[in-house]
Amino acid sequence: MPAKKKTKKTNSSPKQGIKYEDKSAGQPELVPIFDEIKKLIKPYKKGSLKEREGTGGQYSLVSEMEIEVDGKKKPEVYFVGLLVQKGYVGFYFMPIYAEPELKKVFPQELLKCLKGKSCFYIKKKDPVLLSQIKDALKLGYEEYKKKGWVK
Known part of the structure; x- marks a missing residue:
């Protein structure tokens, strides 16, 4: 009689269609933070910067113009995004990734929220902090303009 094969059990019923604000019981307190930061971002929706909204709890601005980075052509460049996560609002700020020197002018309160290269965890x-995000957006927009990445 052949040996019986062991099979690994997996969870074959992943949850489908979960909105970001539904990830945890703490989400309602994060939605106002998301909304406030989104208000700060909206004025930059101009020229080549276009909105990309997903389902609840997602928002971003992308410069829809071809650019060249390190000799490679790119059809667009990400500017900034928001994503409600479990326990924080992710503020994805690509100018700090493209130009790490910007960190030197950011206040300590904002830098304490930076996790990784370009994501800030905003929890309150x-x-x-909102004023510092507003200032960072202005600096980032000016940097992208200087690089010719926004029109």
């Missing part, structure tokens, strides 16, 4: 609706 702090007026000081």
Whole structure:
């Protein structure tokens, strides 16, 4: 009689269509933070910067123009995005990735929220932090303009 093969059990019923604001019981407190940061981003929706909204809890601006980075042509460049996560709002700020020197002018409160190269974990609706995000957006937009990545 041949040996019986062991099969690994897997969860074959992944949840489909879960909106980001539905990830945890703490999400309702994050939605106002998302909304406030989104208000700060919206004024930059101009020229080549176009909105990309997903289902609940996602928002981004992408410069829809061809650019060249390190000799490679790209059809577009990501500017900024928001994503409600489980426990924080992810503020994805690509100018700091494209130009790491920008970090030197960011206040410590904002830098404490930076996790990785370009994602800030925003966990509270702090007026000081929101003001610093507003200033960062202005600096980032100016940097992209200087590079010719937005029109």
